Amino acid sequence: EPEVTQTPSHQVTQMGQEVILRCVPISNHLYFYWYRQILGQKVEFLVSFYNNEISEKSEIFDDQFSVERPDGSNFTLKIRSTKLEDSAMYFCASSLTSGDGETQYFGPGTRLLVL
Amino acid sequence: GQNIDQPTEMTATEGAIVQINCTYQTSGFNGLFWYQQHAGEAPTFLSYNVLDGLEEKGRFSSFLSRSKGYSYLLLKELQMKDSASYLCAVRDSLSNAGNMLTFGGGTRLMVKP
Numbered sequence: 001e002p003e004v005t006q007t008p009s010h011q012v013t014q015m016g017q018e019v020i021l022r023c024v025p026i027s028n029h030l031y032f033y034w035y036r037q038i039l040g041q042k043v044e045f046l047v048s049f050y051n052n053e054i055s056e057k058s059e060i061f062d063d064q065f066s067v068e069r070p071d072g073s074n075f076t077l078k079i080r081s082t083k084l085e086d087s088a089m090y091f092c093a094s095s096l097t098s099g100d101g102e103t104q105y106f107g108p109g110t111r112l113l114v115l
Numbered sequence: 116g117q118n119i120d121q122p123t124e125m126t127a128t129e130g131a132i133v134q135i136n137c138t139y140q141t142s143g144f145n146g147l148f149w150y151q152q153h154a155g156e157a158p159t160f161l162s163y164n165v166l167d168g169l170e171e172k173g174r175f176s177s178f179l180s181r182s183k184g185y186s187y188l189l190l191k192e193l194q195m196k197d198s199a200s201y202l203c204a205v206r207d208s209l210s211n212a213g214n215m216l217t218f219g220g221g222t223r224l225m226v227k228p
Binding site: 004031033035041042043044045048055056058089091095098103104105106107108109 | 148150155156157158159160163202204214215216217218219220221
């Protein structure tokens with residue numbers, strides 16, 4: 001069964017450093033998403049991406065964040081200058097369309113720890 | 116804005132039935148999803164409701180009442196592996212692209228022998 005994959009599974013970085021989290025969505029999916037989950041808290045939407053541009057973003061997704069689809073398979077989330085409060089699990093998701101009932105399938109996540 | 120409420124924790128016995136409730140207040144509504152999340156893992160899709168009524172999928176069923184802003188997930192014949200968090204998520208029809216999911220805090224279900 002096709003699945004979303006993410007690398008790395010864990011990343012430790014120093015405050016102020018840049019990190020890039022990578023995702024390979026399900027191959028025929030057209031919509032891509034990033035969510036985050038701070039330990040013990042709810043899953044929060046960051047951004048959705050379609051047709052090589054951001055279609056929606058939350059208040060969390062400020063100027064420190066960016067997304068890119070550098071090639072036909074990868075979808076990346078970049079945090080330019082990490083802060084302690086960026087420590088969280090970051091989930092990538094993808095869906096075939098954005099129509100009614102279209103399920104978003106989640107990857108296994110990248111656990112980011114900012115020291 | 117969105118507000119989604121679920122009980123924080125529930126405990127049930129193996130073989131029993133458990134109902135996990137979710138209430139929501141949203142500015143727009145375009146469907147409600149239930150996901151299962153084991154500790155440290157990704158949410159996995161369980162069910163989807165957009166019209167009122169019950170959707171059944173094996174041991175799992177989900178119900179929606181849009182007028183009451185209420186849904187529940189029903190798990191039958193509980194197994195130990197069902198111990199997980201169950202996340203209620205609402206899709207907002209008023210969001211720009213209609214894709215954004217807003218999640219509740221999740222209900223941690225513990226199944227005991």
